[in-house]
Amino acid sequence: MAGNISQAGQSVASRTLSLLGAFDTTHRRLTLTEMARRADLPVPTAYRLVNELQEWGALTRTATGEYVIGRRLWDVGLLAPTQTGLREIASPFLHDLYGATLSTVHLAVREGTQALYLDRLAGHASVPVVSKIGSRLPLHATGVGKVLLAYAPASVQAEVLSHLQRVTAHTVVHAGVLKAQLARVHRDGYATTVEEMTLGACSVAVPVFREETVVAALGLVVPTLKRDKLRLVSALHVAAQGISRSLCGATPGTARPTFG
Template sequence: MTASVTSRALDVLGAFDGDHRSLTLSELARRAGLPLTTAHRLAGELCRWGALHRRATGEYVIGRRLWDLGLLAPVPTGLREAASPFLHDLYAATLATVHLAVADGAQALYVDRISGNATVPIVSKVGSRLPMHATGVGKVLLAHAEPDVLAAALGALTRITPYTVVRPDRLLEQLRRVRADGYATTAEEMSAGACSVAVPVRGPGGEVVAALGIVVPDLRRQQQRLVAALRVAAQGIGRTLPPAPPQAPAPA
């Protein structure tokens, strides 16, 4: 079946990710699986619309118009706005990097972040996705995920550092403790020198809609203090979240 113009344009946009934020035309064509001439034509059209931007060096990057559209996405509705003051309160109390993430398949999608003052290697960015099994917020989300999401994550346990958990039985035991204790921790599982602790954010119906986390160099002396601060902030976010919109009735 011949690919439609829309699907090929989406292939061009899908060529970008956290590790490929700027691409030459040849790189763009190769990653999108398109002939060079087709990639050039589509990139030009996307630049004129604002979905892409072509730098003076000739490289392409995602355009600001896509960012503007992305801010309209309900992830869930009102989450970033509700969470913002609590993220700032957490940062003021800890001076650590604060994360807010939601589940996106078997990955954690970072929807907001405040960078801390401590010299801790941070690999996340707003809009980036990281594997759930190697991050504090991800383990919280995975502990409350649907069975198909859990199965997908267990089937893709890649080792990122020497401390990344890649044994399914060990991860399942950690997730059981996350549900029992109400928080998750990591120790240099995503990047060397970075530890994290995270708690769930629950919506008005009690469902887990996000995870709130902090990244620090060491948890040994401050874990309980950070857990307490995170729980207060998560409860505050949950109380201010608007109710989920009613679901459309299924067709008869």
Template sequence: MAGNTSAPGASVTSRALALLGAFDERHRRLTLTQLAERAGLPLPTAHRLVGELVAWGALSRTDEGCYVVGRRLWDLGLLAPVQTGLRELASPYLHDLYGATLATVHLAVRDGTEVLYLDRLAGHTSVPVVSSVGSRLPLHATGVGKVLLAHAPAEVQRSVLAELPRLTAYTITQPGLLRRQLARVLREDHATTSEEMSLGACSIAVPIRRGPEVVAALGIVVPSLKDRARLAGALQVAARGIGRSLGTG
């Protein structure tokens, strides 16, 4: 939620951005009143700015009278370098991996202390998957997240380890145990989760490197880890292919 955007010195731009920033993973549809409250704006100001954002295409109004993020913002987001470069280069490898496993395939990067999902191919098996393209999830409870956290700077690791919310009964919430898992990720070059993000779903993930630098993670969601070695191998082959496509930067 925004700060005091109703202060006299707040610019029109900052107020409009506060309205857009009111949306997140848990708030995808908001009424005008909710938008005003979350943005810290008077209702008349929010009403005027929301009208302009709808006219431009940044927001859309549903038949029920709620507001959602508009298509034009999505189109702009696809122009971001992290999308156009990595996502396009990785796409053939994601489709190959999906064809070989029929599992849900993820391409993700670290955004601060969260995982940002750049691409997702939905699998055939009925495994619960909570991610979607553009969504953000915790680093400590996802396979791609553990990979990215293991290769993250020390200050990021400290920040994440300081607060490990429990999402299921199996989420790792002990910092010492998670540290040992991250060390194992570095040794084995892949990470796993077992019902840590959602019940009934396990995941395996590997790093994607551009030269020596880990720039992303590639993962799949499966019902169990019984084929862990085979799936990790398939992921690593795909990740190396993506890394070669990215070049050395």
């Protein structure tokens, strides 16, 4: 069950939040009955609250009768400081990076033991990927995730290393191998993956610093890393340094990156 608060003693607010919490990356469309079950609420109660959420714009009912997260809830979520500050500052650098590489560009932060994707740019020529803005993917199987994991607290690293799950046949699930990769992130300044999250997709990513702290990871997804890896790493570092300078007080949009 997605709802983890017992029905007894629940406030209206907690019941409403339980309904919204029924949605996740693997449950993006739910019927009323499914929402009630996952929120551990009686269907009549769920029906009343869902109607109110739909009227406010937090939920939208599809033509097939299922419910999805509504635009208004998304708009409210964009007001979160993590979203607005970092995304706005990083946006021009992401666009320049995409223009220079024509590859899928990712900006992600760590949320617990997952990589939360704050922004994503892609075009028709980009490699198909599973990531979407707002999606959460495993730290150990993505380029941006490995960067974030390399700079995560020891307790987070220990938790991830003890629960390595295979996503594709190429996903690194041996703790010793992953530890060595994380050490190389500190040594080399970047992380790579080869078809670990999606077959046919490789990634390279670098850290974004705010002073001495890594606050995000910037990555590219390409068909192969056999060619132009160093050029891609260089482009990523220039963009990441531009974002870092802006985060440390420069006016967003200045110090734009120039790619060779």
